[in-house]
Amino acid sequence: MTEAEIRDEYNILEKSRKDSRAFGSLYEKYYDKIFYFIYRQTEDEDVTADLCSQTFLNALNNVEKFEFRGLPVSAWFYRIAANEVNKFYKKKKASRVFSIEEMRVKELVELANFDWDEEMIQKLLQHLKELPTEMLEVLELRFFEDKDFKEIAFILNITESGAKMRTYRAIDKLRSYFNQKGKYDGKK
């Protein structure tokens, strides 16, 4: 996303401080992305719809508090959505779900120059289960939402170096499970 596009979105937010209807364009633009992001962590359509609606409502209610930090407005929506998901699991006291699309996993496996193999995927899922939630969160944002480290840091309310560290550690852990050597270079 270019600087000008980020500014444009910020201007829409500025407008929606006075007229809530202006927020509608951002809602339409990001609804699906936020919906997928939440759905991947709940796998329940109705719960996702509720949390997604709550996310945008919180954003609209707190539009005056938004501070421009040079990041796309979507990062702010992701941050609110991540908090909503956390609140949901805290309240529900259930183990967290990470539901990933087979197609996307296939793409990532092919990117890593591996052959698509059902057994290997099952192993990968098993190993992902062993990772702590914080690592799964960064992996999801990095590889399923294509976010850069600056955005990940903002969304998860951690430092940029912390986001990098978590990602590298997660990748290294997965590599060690598969007896793969080498370090993750930060690229996809």
Place this chain on the structure above:
Amino acid sequence: MARNDIRLRRNRMQAGNIARHRNYGELLQRHEREQKFRRYFKLFGYFLVVAFLIILLVIVVRWEQRKKVKEKQKQTTSYVWKPAHH
């Protein structure tokens, strides 16, 4: 120890299914309702503060009045003339 439930989804959710939940009009209504509620809540808060200050003022004024009355009573009792014993 498994910490999270990792699931593999064969099908990506259809955009049509998501569109079913997208409703900006409803969100706007909820927002306006909440803003109204917030405004009333704020007003109620101000009312409570003002009421508290008024009560405090009444208590202080009454306390001062009582203090003055007591002081007056003290002054009058100290000027009571007592005849000397013969």
